[in-house]
Each structure stands twice: as C-alpha cells, then as structure tokens.
Amino acid sequence: MGSMKSALQEEIVGRLAKIVAPEYVTTDENRLDELSWDALSEGRLHPANRPEVTLPLCSVLPASTNEARQIVLLANEKKVPIIPYGGGSGLMGGALSVQAGIVVDLRRMDQILDVDPPARSARVQAGTVLEALEKRLGREGFILGHDPWTLPVATVGGAISTNSIGYRGGLYGSMGDQVLGLEAVLPDGEVLRTRAVPKSSAGIDLKSLLIGGEGCFGIITEATIRIFPAPEERVLHALRFESFEVGYSAIQELFRQRVEPAVLDFGDADVKFQGGAMFYLGFEGNREVVEAEEQRALSVCERFGAQALPQKEAERFWNDRHEIARRFMQNRRQRRERGRDGFHRDWIHVALPASKVLSFRAAAMEIAKQRGVQVLESGLWIQPELFSMPLGIHDDGTNKAQLALEETVDELLHLVHAMGGSMEYTHGVGVKLAPLMAEEHGYGVEVMRRIKKTLDPNGIMNPGKMAL
Ligand SMILES: Cc1cc2nc3c(=O)[nH]c(=O)nc-3n(C[C@H](O)[C@H](O)[C@H](O)COP(=O)(O)OP(=O)(O)OC[C@H]3O[C@@H](n4cnc5c(N)ncnc54)[C@H](O)[C@@H]3O)c2cc1C
Structure with missing residues (x-):
C-alpha cells in the first residue's frame, strides 16, 4: 500500500480491510489516479465548469452485497x-472523484448467479462485464x-x-428496459430488493431510482435482467442515400409503415463514399418475420433512391463495432487529455421529436459555422428521434478554441431544450451536463434532490453528480 495521507484515511483503510480482506483495499497512488477518472476527458468540460479531480482516499473491491453494505455503513459513520x-x-x-472518498470498485462482484431459460432472465452481480455475460448466455442459446460499443468493458x-x-436498441430497448428486478444498497446502508417481474402495478416502480441514477441513489449489487432466445435469422445491409435529408425521409417512412429495425445507424457519409448519407440497417428474429421486414424496408429505401453497398461493408461495420472500446481499454489515461493531437472534440447525443430533427440539424450546423466549429458528422442511432453530432476544432494554442467548442455544445443543448427535446439519450449526466439539469427538468430536479436528501441524509453517495 502506498503512502498514508491522514489518520482518517488510515482508519478507513484498516476498517475496510476487515470487511473485505487487506488485498482488496488499495491506496496505491497510481491505481487511485486511474480510478479517479472515467472516460470523460478534460477537454470536454466547459472551462467555467471544470471540477477539481482529486485522488480518492482508497479503493475497495467488495465481493458481496453484505460487504458493500458494511462499506456504506462505514462511509456514513465517517x-x-x-x-x-x-x-x-x-x-x-x-x-x-470530485471529492476524496472511497471508490467502491464493483468488478469483483462478477458472478453470474443464475440463468433461467424458461423465465428468459439472468440474475447477475452488478460488476459482471457485459461481454462475459453475453458469452455465457451464448452457451445457453440466449443473447x-x-x-x-463498450460491451467488452462496461458492467451491468x-x-x-x-x-x-x-446497437440493437431498436429491438431490445435500453439497459433499463431490460431490468426485471434489482438489489441495491441504499445510501443509508439499507438493502432494497425489487421483485423480478416484467410488470407490476403494486405501487411506484422503485427500480427507477437506480436506472439512470449514476450511483447517486445507491450501489446496485445485483440485477435480474431480461434475456432473449438467440435469433434464428439476422440480416444487415449497408446503403447510401444522396443526402441526409433524403435518407431521413426514408427512415421516417419506415417507421410510418411500422418497420422498426433492430439496428439503425445513419449518418453523413465520408469522402470514401462520395458524401451523401450512410445507412446500416439490420433485422433479427424469426426467419419469416425478418424476411418480410427486410423486403419492406429495402423497397422503401429503394423508392428514396438508396444505393446498396457491398455486403462486406455491412460486415465490416458489424465486426468493428466493439473495436473502439478495446482501444479505449488499452489507452485509458491518454484519452483523458484532450487536444493532444492538436484537435478538440466533443459531441451531442440528443432526443428530439422526429418532426424537429431536420430543422434542429440545419440550425445546429449554422450555429457551429458561426462559432468556427466543425461538424464532423451528424447521425441517427436506433430511431429517428435519437440524433447525434460530433464536433471539433483545431487547437489554437490558447484556450479560445476549446471554449468556442464548449460554448457551441451548450448553445446546441439549449436549443434542444427550446425545441422540446432531451439533452442526452444514452450517456447520462455526470458532471458534464450537471449545469443543464435545472433547464432539462424544471421542478423535477428539486424532486430528485428531495428524494436524494431523504435517502442520503449525509450526502455520501456519489456527491457532485447530476446537480444533486
Ligand atoms: C469508446 C466508448 C464507446 C461507448 N459506447 C457507448 C454505447 O454504445 N452506448 C452507451 O450507452 N454508452 C456508451 N459509452 C459509455 C459507457 O460505456 C456507458 O455509459 C456504460 O454503460 C458505462 O458502464 P461502466 O460499467 O463502464 O460504468 P462506469 O463508467 O464505471 O460508471 C457509470 C456511472 O454509474 C455509476 N455506477 C457504476 N456501477 C454502479 C453500480 N453497481 N451501482 C450504482 N452506480 C454505479 C458510476 O458511479 C457512474 O456514475 C461508450 C464509452 C466509450 C469510452
């Protein structure tokens, strides 16, 4: 163990070692430095909203719900x-780590406790990596x-x-949609267990406290999630449209005809494809259904002038979909510093009414242009409402360029709110979007704060996140 910082740290480390065994507590500064960050890089924070990141006091790896509970009780006491x-x-x-605390690293809680084929569910500990679960389910004929993208690294x-x-959110929804039941240690050390059933009208749904809760309302220790029989058939197509607008109209027509693909990835094509827009479109399920949906979809796309690209382009897209996560895992620290290659990047992933997506896109491009920021791409994922736009700007040696980028992102998110949308559809809020929580939720943020205060009177559970 590295150097002891304080008597408090020493006491906490000693007590944690008794809960989990000494080898599962660390004060090694190198390790703590790694655990003090996630995949948010410094450059994606608005300079006026950059929290101080500090070394945690220590990290601890519990193996059970009971150990997690004792850790939470200790944190409350101290x-x-x-x-x-x-x-x-x-x-x-x-x-x-915006305040020095105990990083509770869940990755030792990686047991797949039960796979129940007739129930189409799996009960797992929360630190289970998604890819490990996917592999195990594959052996049982499930997915x-x-x-x-981060299947090899993200945990349940x-x-x-x-x-x-x-990628297949069109068919399976979000991770939250798949949760049947949860077990969590609440901020005061009580253990919440919800019943693992797909529907219940016995009171409000307490799972929602934890789904999208970013660790502010407790530590999820176990989850029972819906799993799916492996599909009989899977097809994927790569298509190209003359323009974003034409492709968008084709996608709208697909949904109007109730064709909702499992995989929908649409965006501006790069020069390799002579511009226009690329569309990766996939279906999976029972053979007859897949074939019927595929036929209907391709005939709609054809009517909008889509050009079919070689099957190997669709395969490349599919086979490479987790590569970026593997690169991230090899290169965590480097990603932290932004603009190291002389270019600053950020993005938005917003949800808008489908009727407003094209006008938002046009306005966003104008805003970016006026601020000297490049729009690297614009695209849709899963469904026509979910719009993303990576943005970038060359470093100018001062912090002006980066400021212009972050102000552009802010302006775009204000516009999303003004148009009735939500500022983020998939990555959460964390510290990055916390300043916009009041605008997003109105009085709702106050409701969240009151719930938080009631459950977490000492304010120990992931403080400084989500504007709570
Ligand atoms: C290259 C790259 C590609 C990505 N692609 C996608 C994508 O396709 N789709 C997508 O949605 N996201 C994507 N992300 C974002 C990220 O992978 C997801 O947000 C993922 O779900 C985070 O899982 P994690 O286990 O790494 O969580 P962490 O980063 O460790 O934690 C995320 C939040 O959850 C809290 N938390 C973690 N575990 C628990 C627990 N057991 N109980 C309570 N709180 C907890 C943490 O405190 C934190 O607030 C991508 C990220 C990268 C770097």
Whole structure:
C-alpha cells in the first residue's frame, strides 16, 4: 500500500480491510489516479465548469452485497463519500472523484448467479462485464440484447446506472428496459430488493431510482435482467442515400409503415463514399418475420433512391463495432487529455421529436459555422428521434478554441431544450451536463434532490453528480 495521507484515511483503510480482506483495499497512488477518472476527458468540460479531480482516499473491491453494505455503513459513520465504479467507461464523469472518498470498485462482484431459460432472465452481480455475460448466455442459446460499443468493458451495474443503449436498441430497448428486478444498497446502508417481474402495478416502480441514477441513489449489487432466445435469422445491409435529408425521409417512412429495425445507424457519409448519407440497417428474429421486414424496408429505401453497398461493408461495420472500446481499454489515461493531437472534440447525443430533427440539424450546423466549429458528422442511432453530432476544432494554442467548442455544445443543448427535446439519450449526466439539469427538468430536479436528501441524509453517495 502506498503512502498514508491522514489518520482518517488510515482508519478507513484498516476498517475496510476487515470487511473485505487487506488485498482488496488499495491506496496505491497510481491505481487511485486511474480510478479517479472515467472516460470523460478534460477537454470536454466547459472551462467555467471544470471540477477539481482529486485522488480518492482508497479503493475497495467488495465481493458481496453484505460487504458493500458494511462499506456504506462505514462511509456514513465517517461521513466520507462513496464513488461506485464499474468499467469506468462512462463518458460524462459520473465516476469522477470530485471529492476524496472511497471508490467502491464493483468488478469483483462478477458472478453470474443464475440463468433461467424458461423465465428468459439472468440474475447477475452488478460488476459482471457485459461481454462475459453475453458469452455465457451464448452457451445457453440466449443473447443479452444490450450491445453497446463498450460491451467488452462496461458492467451491468454501470449500464443500468447510465440507462445505456446499444446497437440493437431498436429491438431490445435500453439497459433499463431490460431490468426485471434489482438489489441495491441504499445510501443509508439499507438493502432494497425489487421483485423480478416484467410488470407490476403494486405501487411506484422503485427500480427507477437506480436506472439512470449514476450511483447517486445507491450501489446496485445485483440485477435480474431480461434475456432473449438467440435469433434464428439476422440480416444487415449497408446503403447510401444522396443526402441526409433524403435518407431521413426514408427512415421516417419506415417507421410510418411500422418497420422498426433492430439496428439503425445513419449518418453523413465520408469522402470514401462520395458524401451523401450512410445507412446500416439490420433485422433479427424469426426467419419469416425478418424476411418480410427486410423486403419492406429495402423497397422503401429503394423508392428514396438508396444505393446498396457491398455486403462486406455491412460486415465490416458489424465486426468493428466493439473495436473502439478495446482501444479505449488499452489507452485509458491518454484519452483523458484532450487536444493532444492538436484537435478538440466533443459531441451531442440528443432526443428530439422526429418532426424537429431536420430543422434542429440545419440550425445546429449554422450555429457551429458561426462559432468556427466543425461538424464532423451528424447521425441517427436506433430511431429517428435519437440524433447525434460530433464536433471539433483545431487547437489554437490558447484556450479560445476549446471554449468556442464548449460554448457551441451548450448553445446546441439549449436549443434542444427550446425545441422540446432531451439533452442526452444514452450517456447520462455526470458532471458534464450537471449545469443543464435545472433547464432539462424544471421542478423535477428539486424532486430528485428531495428524494436524494431523504435517502442520503449525509450526502455520501456519489456527491457532485447530476446537480444533486
Ligand atoms: C469508446 C466508448 C464507446 C461507448 N459506447 C457507448 C454505447 O454504445 N452506448 C452507451 O450507452 N454508452 C456508451 N459509452 C459509455 C459507457 O460505456 C456507458 O455509459 C456504460 O454503460 C458505462 O458502464 P461502466 O460499467 O463502464 O460504468 P462506469 O463508467 O464505471 O460508471 C457509470 C456511472 O454509474 C455509476 N455506477 C457504476 N456501477 C454502479 C453500480 N453497481 N451501482 C450504482 N452506480 C454505479 C458510476 O458511479 C457512474 O456514475 C461508450 C464509452 C466509450 C469510452
């Protein structure tokens, strides 16, 4: 163990070692430095809203709900923050150490406790990595359904806490949609268990406290999630449209005809494809249904002038979909510093009424242009309402360029709110979007604060996140 910082730290480390065994507590500064960050990079924070990131007092790896509970009780006694930590791939700073506390690293809680084929459910500990679960389910003839870029790194608990969404979200929904039941240690050390059933009208749904809760309302320790029989058939197409607008109209027509693909990835094409817009479109399920949907979809796309690209382009897209996460895992620290290659990047992932997407896109491009920011792409994921736009600007040696980028992002998110949309559809709030929570929720943020205050009177559970 590295150097002891204080008597408090020493006492906490000693007590934690008794809860979990000494080898599962660390004060090693190198390790703590790694755990003090997630995948939010410094440059994506508005300079006026950049929290100080500090070394945690220590990290601890519980193996059971009971150990997690004892850790939470200790944190309350000592009034020390807890920062739940899964795969650390969150993009909004939800797992950032903005106050020195105990990082509760869930990755030792990685047991797949039960796979129940007739119930089409799996009960797992929260630190289970999604890919490990997917592999195990594959052996039983099932799939997880949730399939984000970060399948090899994200944990079940982290995915639920951010209500994450993946490539096949059109068919399987978000991670939160798949949760049947949850077990969580609440901020006061009580254990909440909800019944693992798909529907209930016996009171309000307490799972919602934890789904998208980013660790502010407790530590998820176990989840029972819906799993799906492996599809009989899966098809994927790569198509190209003359323009974003034409492709968007085709997608709208698909949904009007109730054709809702499992995979929908649409966006501006790069020069390799002579511009226009690319559309990756996939269906999976029973053979007859897939064939019928595929036929209907392709005939709609054809009517809008889509050009079919070689099957190998669709395969490349599919086979590479988790590569970026593997690169991230090899290169966590480097990602932290932004603009290291002389270019600053940020993005928006917003939800808008489908009728407003094209006008938002046009306005967003104008705003970016006026501020000297490049729109790197614009696109849709899963459904026509879910719009994203990566943005970038060359570093100018001062912090002006980066400021212009962050002010553009802010302006775009204000516009989303003004147009009735939501500022983020998949990555959560963390510290990055916290300043906009009041605008997003109005009085709702006050409701969240009151719930938080009631459950977490000492304010120990992931403080400084989500404007709570
Ligand atoms: C290259 C890249 C690609 C990505 N692609 C996608 C994508 O396709 N779709 C998508 O939705 N997201 C994506 N993300 C974001 C990220 O992978 C997801 O948000 C993921 O769900 C986070 O899981 P995690 O286990 O890494 O969580 P962490 O980053 O460890 O934590 C996320 C939040 O949840 C809290 N938390 C973690 N575990 C628990 C728990 N057990 N109980 C309570 N709170 C907890 C943390 O405190 C934090 O606030 C991507 C990120 C990267 C870097």
